[in-house]
Amino acid sequence: MPGISREEVAHLAKLARLELKDEELDHFAGQLDDIIGAVAAVSAVADDAAVPPTSHPLPLTNVMRPDEVRPSLTPQQALSGAPAQEQQRFKVPQILGEE
Amino acid sequence: MTVTELVSYDEALASYDPVMGLEVHVELGTRTKMFCGCSTELGAEANSQVCPTCLGLPGALPVVNKVGVESAVRIGLALNCRIADWCRFARKNYFYPDMPKNFQTSQYDEPIAFDGYLDVQLEDGEVFRVEIERAHMEEDTGKSTHVGGATGRIHGASHSLLDYNRAGIPLIEIVTKPIQGAGERAPEVAKAYVAELRELIKALGVSEARMEMGQMRCDVNLSLRPKGAEKFGTRSETKNVNSLRSVERAARFEIQRHAAVLSSGGTIIQETRHFHEEDGSTTSGRVKEEAEDYRYFPEPDLVPVAPAREWVEELRGTLPELPRVRRMRLREEWGISEHEMQSVLNAGAVDPIVATVDAGAPADQARKWWMGELARRANEDGAELTALPITPEQVARLCALVAEGSLNDKLARQTIEGVLAGEGGPDEVVEKRGLKVVSDEGALGTAVDEAIAGNPDIAEKVRGGKIQAAGALVGAVMKATRGQADAGRAREMILEKLGVEG
Numbered sequence: 001m002p003g004i005s006r007e008e009v010a011h012l013a014k015l016a017r018l019e020l021k022d023e024e025l026d027h028f029a030g031q032l033d034d035i036i037g038a039v040a041a042v043s044a045v046a047d048d049a050a051v052p053p054t055s056h057p058l059p060l061t062n063v064m065r066p067d068e069v070r071p072s073l074t075p076q077q078a079l080s081g082a083p084a085q086e087q088q089r090f091k092v093p094q095i096l097g098e099e
Numbered sequence: 100m101t102v103t104e105l106v107s108y109d110e111a112l113a114s115y116d117p118v119m120g121l122e123v124h125v126e127l128g129t130r131t132k133m134f135c136g137c138s139t140e141l142g143a144e145a146n147s148q149v150c151p152t153c154l155g156l157p158g159a160l161p162v163v164n165k166v167g168v169e170s171a172v173r174i175g176l177a178l179n180c181r182i183a184d185w186c187r188f189a190r191k192n193y194f195y196p197d198m199p200k201n202f203q204t205s206q207y208d209e210p211i212a213f214d215g216y217l218d219v220q221l222e223d224g225e226v227f228r229v230e231i232e233r234a235h236m237e238e239d240t241g242k243s244t245h246v247g248g249a250t251g252r253i254h255g256a257s258h259s260l261l262d263y264n265r266a267g268i269p270l271i272e273i274v275t276k277p278i279q280g281a282g283e284r285a286p287e288v289a290k291a292y293v294a295e296l297r298e299l300i301k302a303l304g305v306s307e308a309r310m311e312m313g314q315m316r317c318d319v320n321l322s323l324r325p326k327g328a329e330k331f332g333t334r335s336e337t338k339n340v341n342s343l344r345s346v347e348r349a350a351r352f353e354i355q356r357h358a359a360v361l362s363s364g365g366t367i368i369q370e371t372r373h374f375h376e377e378d379g380s381t382t383s384g385r386v387k388e389e390a391e392d393y394r395y396f397p398e399p400d401l402v403p404v405a406p407a408r409e410w411v412e413e414l415r416g417t418l419p420e421l422p423r424v425r426r427m428r429l430r431e432e433w434g435i436s437e438h439e440m441q442s443v444l445n446a447g448a449v450d451p452i453v454a455t456v457d458a459g460a461p462a463d464q465a466r467k468w469w470m471g472e473l474a475r476r477a478n479e480d481g482a483e484l485t486a487l488p489i490t491p492e493q494v495a496r497l498c499a500l501v502a503e504g505s506l507n508d509k510l511a512r513q514t515i516e517g518v519l520a521g522e523g524g525p526d527e528v529v530e531k532r533g534l535k536v537v538s539d540e541g542a543l544g545t546a547v548d549e550a551i552a553g554n555p556d557i558a559e560k561v562r563g564g565k566i567q568a569a570g571a572l573v574g575a576v577m578k579a580t581r582g583q584a585d586a587g588r589a590r591e592m593i594l595e596k597l598g599v600e601g
Contacts, residue, residue, distance in 0.1 A: 016194075056401075061402055070137070
């Protein structure tokens with residue numbers, strides 16, 4: 001049975017750190033349910049051993065590189081897009097509050 | 100801080116049966132990261148070994164490190180696993196800044212190796228088979244520094260600083276099946292398993308597996324069930340237990356803690372726990388309410404890994420003699436007991452002794468010095484035996500000097516002291532410190548004459564047939580020569596000069 005419930009959308013929103021109002025939850029739950037229904041329609045056609053699942057558009061396997069060091073960015077380049085930095089490190093806001 | 104209730108270990112085991120699951124992460128010793136060409140060299144300045152791929156910048160694409168895959172297959176084979184014909188990577192999504200991509204590239208339902216086992220030997224020689232569920236490829240996370248809190252902990256920190264040099268270093272996670280039936284020996288089995296796995300990883304040459312440096316880390320899952328019950332109890336997961344001794348202590352502590360909770364009618368909460376090295380205790384970490392919600396899905400930026408059977412067989416051909424088999428062979432060659440071999444293993448002396456024997460020393464002599472004087476010194480310095488500044492070749496030379504009679508044990512110990520102090524090789528130290536055994540007849544003869552002259556009473560006793568008394572004269576000779584005399588020869592000369600048969 002495809003589809004997604006309002007509770008599941010609320011749970012995903014929490015995991016994604018998105019604050020959704022009640023009406024937004026109703027709104028998105030409906031939309032997401034439609035999208036999942038559409039995907040399920042594709043799955044129904046492909047629900048057959050004759051159509052193997054794919055996670056990549058190209059029929060390739062074993063693309064590997066030799067274990068050889070290539071130049072990295074400089075720390076300055078690496079940090080150039082960081083909103084905040086300290087001691088040559090990426091500075092991020094408080095991760096957990098007091099417990 | 101609440102005090103954790105514990106019952107005694109024996110009491111816990113009288114009513115409950117422990118079940119364990121061990122997850123070990125091994126950091127591979129590849130030159131580059133798992134999905135990009137950044138160096139893995141330790142000790143580089145912060146954020147100097149990062150690139151668009153391991154920083155998760157838009158548009159950057161990962162490519163798998165061939166040696167990483169090869170190492171995973173070799174580990175799998177050494178653990179008697181089956182190797183997947185075809186498998187994929189998966190994204191493990193989570194919100195935590197130690198991975199700039201917001202996911203860790205791992206493997207989910209298609210591990211590269213699965214269904215194996217590792218036989219481990221306990222202290223008394225009993226062999227216990229630990230079954231392996233899977234071994235899969237993934238990548239390490241960056242390093243966080245929490246600032247502004249009381250003790251550098253994440254709780255109460257005002258902000259955190261991230262260094263991504265470690266993010267993307269190849270990891271192999273090895274997961275056991277539930278370990279059942281070990282009973283009271285469960286903590287010992289856990290320790291022996293991690294120890295054996297470490298030996299195996301080192302023998303394969305895929306990692307140095309130094310736990311103190313975080314190259315190998317263990318999570319201990321443990322639950323109790325009433326004796327005779329089939330169903331597993333609720334487990335706790337003690338994270339980052341990073342020494343062999345700690346693995347044993349963590350399992351033991353959790354057995355005692357779970358038993359206390361269960362026997363007072365309480366329930367165990369499924370949670371992660373932190374291990375404390377100082378007192379061997381664990382404290383509550385994160386409650387796993389949304390435990391498995393990592394929204395795994397196949398990694399679309401990487402193509403599947405499909406190890407050809409011929410390649411797998413080729414890699415099987417590169418496997419070294421397995422550590423336990425090798426130890427059994429060496430034990431026989433050296434003619435020592437299980438217990439003695441265990442001590443050699445615990446002291447980290449197997450490889451140094453083998454190398455010393457290869458350099459020409461008899462096994463018993465090599466073992467004597469590595470397990471005696473050198474183990475004592477390593478212990479005093481709190482260092483690994485192999486970190487001592489003396490080579491197996493130098494120890495072999497020392498053995499040769501003792502065997503030819505140039506050094507006695509006492510002088511050999513002084514020679515070792517000199518080598519460790521950086522005064523040079525054994526010959527150089529003997530030369531510089533003047534440590535040669537005095538065995539030339541002239542110098543020794545003089546010392547013997549003086550000892551007899553200086554102890555007429557004793558000499559008289561020896562003449563009268565009390566041969567044991569000669570020991571005191573030998574002692575006097577040794578004292579006069581500051582320990583450098585050949586004691587055996589001195590004794591012969593004393594008896595000769597006093598006209599008695601030895």
